Amino acid sequence: MSGENTVREIGHDEFDPYGTLALILIYFAILSVMWVFMYFVEFLGNDLTVLA
Amino acid sequence: MSEQLESGAPTFLDDYPKEAAVVKAALWSSFIALALGAVFGVIQALHRTNILRLIDSTDYYTVLTAHGVLMVVSFTIFFLVGLFTWATVRSFDRGVESIRYTWTWYGLMVAGTLMAVVAILGGFVPQTDISADVLFTFYAPMQAHPLFYGGLTIFVIGTWLAGADWFWSWRAWKAENPDERIPLQAFMVLTTMLMWYIATIGIAIAVVVFLLPWSLGIFDQINPLLTRTLFWFWGHPVVYFWLMPAYLLWYTVLPTISGGRLFSDPLARGVFVLFLLLSTPVGIHHQYVDPGIAEGFKVIAMTNTMFLLLPSLLTAFTVVASVEHGARQRGGTGLFGWLRALPWRDPAFTGMMLAGLMFAAGGFSGMINAGMNINYLIHNTIWVPGHFHLTVGTAVALTFMAATYWLWPQLTNRRLFSRPIALAQVVIWFVGMGLMSNAMHVMGLFGVPRRTAEPQYEGFEFVTSFGSITELRLQLAIGGTLLFISTVLFVSNIALSAGAPKLSGLGKPLSEPLSGAHDSPEILDNLKLWFGIAFVLVVLAYSLPLASIISRGGVLGPGVDPVPMIIEPLGATLEPLVASLQPLLGRLAAVVGGVGA
Amino acid sequence: MNIHNYEKLWLVLAMVMIIGFISTVVYGATAVGIEMVNDEGGTIDSTALEEDDRFAEPRVERVGDNEYEAYVVARQFIFEPDPIEIPANSTLTFYVTSPDVIHGFEVVGTNANAMVIPGEVTELTVELNEPGEYGILCNEYCGGGHHTMEGKLIVQPEDEFEQGGNDE
Numbered sequence: 001m002s003g004e005n006t007v008r009e010i011g012h013d014e015f016d017p018y019g020t021l022a023l024i025l026i027y028f029a030i031l032s033v034m035w036v037f038m039y040f041v042e043f044l045g046n047d048l049t050v051l052a
Numbered sequence: 053m054s055e056q057l058e059s060g061a062p063t064f065l066d067d068y069p070k071e072a073a074v075v076k077a078a079l080w081s082s083f084i085a086l087a088l089g090a091v092f093g094v095i096q097a098l099h100r101t102n103i104l105r106l107i108d109s110t111d112y113y114t115v116l117t118a119h120g121v122l123m124v125v126s127f128t129i130f131f132l133v134g135l136f137t138w139a140t141v142r143s144f145d146r147g148v149e150s151i152r153y154t155w156t157w158y159g160l161m162v163a164g165t166l167m168a169v170v171a172i173l174g175g176f177v178p179q180t181d182i183s184a185d186v187l188f189t190f191y192a193p194m195q196a197h198p199l200f201y202g203g204l205t206i207f208v209i210g211t212w213l214a215g216a217d218w219f220w221s222w223r224a225w226k227a228e229n230p231d232e233r234i235p236l237q238a239f240m241v242l243t244t245m246l247m248w249y250i251a252t253i254g255i256a257i258a259v260v261v262f263l264l265p266w267s268l269g270i271f272d273q274i275n276p277l278l279t280r281t282l283f284w285f286w287g288h289p290v291v292y293f294w295l296m297p298a299y300l301l302w303y304t305v306l307p308t309i310s311g312g313r314l315f316s317d318p319l320a321r322g323v324f325v326l327f328l329l330l331s332t333p334v335g336i337h338h339q340y341v342d343p344g345i346a347e348g349f350k351v352i353a354m355t356n357t358m359f360l361l362l363p364s365l366l367t368a369f370t371v372v373a374s375v376e377h378g379a380r381q382r383g384g385t386g387l388f389g390w391l392r393a394l395p396w397r398d399p400a401f402t403g404m405m406l407a408g409l410m411f412a413a414g415g416f417s418g419m420i421n422a423g424m425n426i427n428y429l430i431h432n433t434i435w436v437p438g439h440f441h442l443t444v445g446t447a448v449a450l451t452f453m454a455a456t457y458w459l460w461p462q463l464t465n466r467r468l469f470s471r472p473i474a475l476a477q478v479v480i481w482f483v484g485m486g487l488m489s490n491a492m493h494v495m496g497l498f499g500v501p502r503r504t505a506e507p508q509y510e511g512f513e514f515v516t517s518f519g520s521i522t523e524l525r526l527q528l529a530i531g532g533t534l535l536f537i538s539t540v541l542f543v544s545n546i547a548l549s550a551g552a553p554k555l556s557g558l559g560k561p562l563s564e565p566l567s568g569a570h571d572s573p574e575i576l577d578n579l580k581l582w583f584g585i586a587f588v589l590v591v592l593a594y595s596l597p598l599a600s601i602i603s604r605g606g607v608l609g610p611g612v613d614p615v616p617m618i619i620e621p622l623g624a625t626l627e628p629l630v631a632s633l634q635p636l637l638g639r640l641a642a643v644v645g646g647v648g649a
Numbered sequence: 650m651n652i653h654n655y656e657k658l659w660l661v662l663a664m665v666m667i668i669g670f671i672s673t674v675v676y677g678a679t680a681v682g683i684e685m686v687n688d689e690g691g692t693i694d695s696t697a698l699e700e701d702d703r704f705a706e707p708r709v710e711r712v713g714d715n716e717y718e719a720y721v722v723a724r725q726f727i728f729e730p731d732p733i734e735i736p737a738n739s740t741l742t743f744y745v746t747s748p749d750v751i752h753g754f755e756v757v758g759t760n761a762n763a764m765v766i767p768g769e770v771t772e773l774t775v776e777l778n779e780p781g782e783y784g785i786l787c788n789e790y791c792g793g794g795h796h797t798m799e800g801k802l803i804v805q806p807e808d809e810f811e812q813g814g815n816d817e
């Protein structure tokens with residue numbers, strides 16, 4: 001089925017979602033960096049860690 | 053605009069007028085709850101930042117209870133039953149088996165909601181002893197009026213019967229189509245309901261076995277850790293109960309409106325199976341800092357929770373890839389240039405995409421919540437509402453609103469009152485939530501608690517490492533106000549659409565997946581198998597913690613008396629103030645009650 | 650079943666990330682030694698706190714060189730004792746319980762943050778090195794006066810604490 005705006009039909013085998021791959025790799029990078037920041041700076045750098 | 057062109061296809065209303073009436077009724081119930089919830093929401097946002105005070109601080113908690121219950125029980129679940137009825141009927145292409153039965157469960161859900169709402173709003177009327185200022189988590193030994201617990205029970209029974217309705221359709225359909233794969237939308241509905249049946253065991257026991265009889269005075273002690281644990285047995289999977297209808301829309305509707313096709317049907321099925329298996333045995337992650345639960349159980353809950361990220365991460369890929377497919381079919385090119393080829397003027401599309409983007413951010417704060425020891429940093433701070441206003445409050449809520457713009461014409465044979473307003477509405481929501489949620493996250497890191505009426509304390513001040521608390525409060529209040537405006541725009545747009553002329557041919561067929569059902573292993577459709585495994589996993593995850601809680605504190609826990617939550621004015625100094633506010637509150641309650649009825 | 654290569658790659662990366670998260674948490678629990686509040690605080694009859702050695706008189710007690718225990722009652726809408734006073738460079742274990750409803754116990758702006766459940770005793774140990782003052786607040790809704798429920802933790806310079814001759 002194709003929408004009114006379809007300029008070309010693309011089947012499963014000719015479709016490489018490399019744009020999606022790029023976006024998701026960026027997301028992966030953001031998540032990793034933010035996790036490290038939150039865990040090691042915000043959390044472990046914070047006062048009064050519960051030790052027992 | 054081209055997206056507006058009628059396809060000429062018959063609509064859901066043309067094909068199934070009786071079912072369309074139920075779907076519309078359920079969606080209206082949902083929108084009324086949303087509108088009321090938004091009124092309470094903006095009152096909170098302005099009150100707790102000390103910008104505008106319409107209520108007394110002791111009544112803040114009545115407002116907050118109403119906001120929580122209306123939003124996450126009524127708004128979300130009424131939308132779910134409407135959407136699932138549509139999806140089941142549409143994808144099996146057959147009407148419900150008995151329309152009277154369908155109206156019956158809908159009626160039960162309405163009755164249950166009204167009971168609970170009356171109990172909650174009773175909190176504004178000190179002349180009655182009806183109140184339920186217990187928030188939507190109703191932790192014992194805080195006690196609500198029996199009407200509150202009774203209402204919740206009836207509501208949940210309504211949802212059980214709704215699920216049975218869809219299983220009934222499945223059986224009837226299967227008898228006629230023994231060799232066919234379950235259609236994708238119906239598959240999503242059925243797996244979600246299986247998860248719901250398992251999840252609601254927890255809340256059913258908590259409410260029916262303990263809280264309701266206890267509130268009726270049949271016994272007078274309770275084990276608060278036990279009822280709390282049973283609450284969270286349900287309290288995590290309910291999150292996925294809110295989310296699954298949004299996923300259904302992202303997988304089956306969003307690809308079509310972006311001009312493409314779902315990337316992979318098998319993957320979508322696999323994702324729903326994973327949710328069925330993993331949603332429930334994780335609830336203890338809400339209790340990481342609870343006493344009375346061994347650390348080992350917390351580690352198990354964390355591990356399960358982290359793996360529960362997997363189906364959501366997979367969804368992100370599949371859904372974005374399907375949208376990219378649409379963009380490329382529309383002529384989009386380049387690594388990122390295809391994004392420009394998408395139908396950004398379509399409020400349904402833009403709304404869902406913005407919702408998905410917010411979910412990516414909410415996913416991150418959820419990972420922090422889930423990280424066991426890092427939970428110390430943010431537990432019960434306002435970071436937590438910051439998180440779930442991105443997930444349920446935007447990923448789910450905004451997707452529902454956006455989908456309504458797409459679905460409503462097919463339920464009414466009328467065009468939307470205004471598409472430009474709709475487009476503005478979804479953008480305003482996104483901006484408003486960006487502000488409110490960002491402020492909440494940041495304030496949470498400085499230790500500002502959630503669920504409090506006052507912005508500050510007497511003995512100390514919140515110390516910020518960047519930005520000032522005053523600035524953040526303002527940001528929260530502005531965000532909350534924008535969200536309120538957005539909700540008003542949404543509800544009035546739908547209401548005004550009733551005045552648009554009737555048209556025919558507004559139907560919008562859905563595109564087929566690129567990799568279809570025939571590609572997916574048969575075993576995915578073996579619902580009995582998945583239900584069985586899910587059940588075993590839950591038994592494994594919960595039998596030891598529950599046994600330990602009961603052996604420590606007893607079934608009814610020694611020595612914990614009920615504390616009815618009828619909020620008394622706080623001593624004589626406050627009494628004149630409260631008295632002077634009563635007429636106002638009475639009026640507010642009357643207005644709210646009048647709208648709700 | 651037709652799974653695209655990029656999707657397989659993402660599946661692998663997602664697993665790597667999940668395992669990375671779990672490893673970080675395990676690192677915090679083992680190498681740093683962060684412990685979760687757990688079941689070791691034991692249970693208590695919440696209707697009879699006045700008969701309990703520790704909670705009949707909420708207080709701070711010295712239990713060893715630089716080691717202190719604070720028996721704290723969180724009730725609608727106060728913390729006892731208030732303030733909690735302690736010398737710098739000491740290890741403090743909080744034992745917190747409630748005679749009425751569920752409360753929260755948060756030393757503001759720190760990682761000391763736990764639930765207080767009637768019938769259970771919340772136990773958490775922290776190290777207090779620098780002199781200073783912290784706010785304490787209840788971060789679980791507990792009734793109409795919830796927003797007024799606060800307390801204080803005062804870490805005295807070691808010499809001053811001795812002179813003050815505080816709670817023994």
Ligand code: HEM
Pocket residue numbers: 089090091093094096097100116117119120123124127128187188189437441444445446449501502503504505531532533535536539
């Ligand atoms: C008009 C838009 C909204 C506004 C202005 C708003 C505002 C707020 C604020 C300020 C709070 C924090 C109260 C506190 O902890 O003291 C809150 C709590 C909450 N909100 Fe919203 N919200 C909105 C929409 C939603 C939506 C759409 C949902 C879910 C579908 C939602 C679910 C909740 C829940 C579950 C709570 C927590 C209640 C509790 O702690 O018991 N809200 N809201």
Ligand SMILES: [Cu+2]
Pocket residue numbers: 287288291335337338
């Ligand atoms: Cu959860």
Ligand SMILES: [Cu+2]
Pocket residue numbers: 752753787788789790791792795796798
């Ligand atoms: Cu409190």
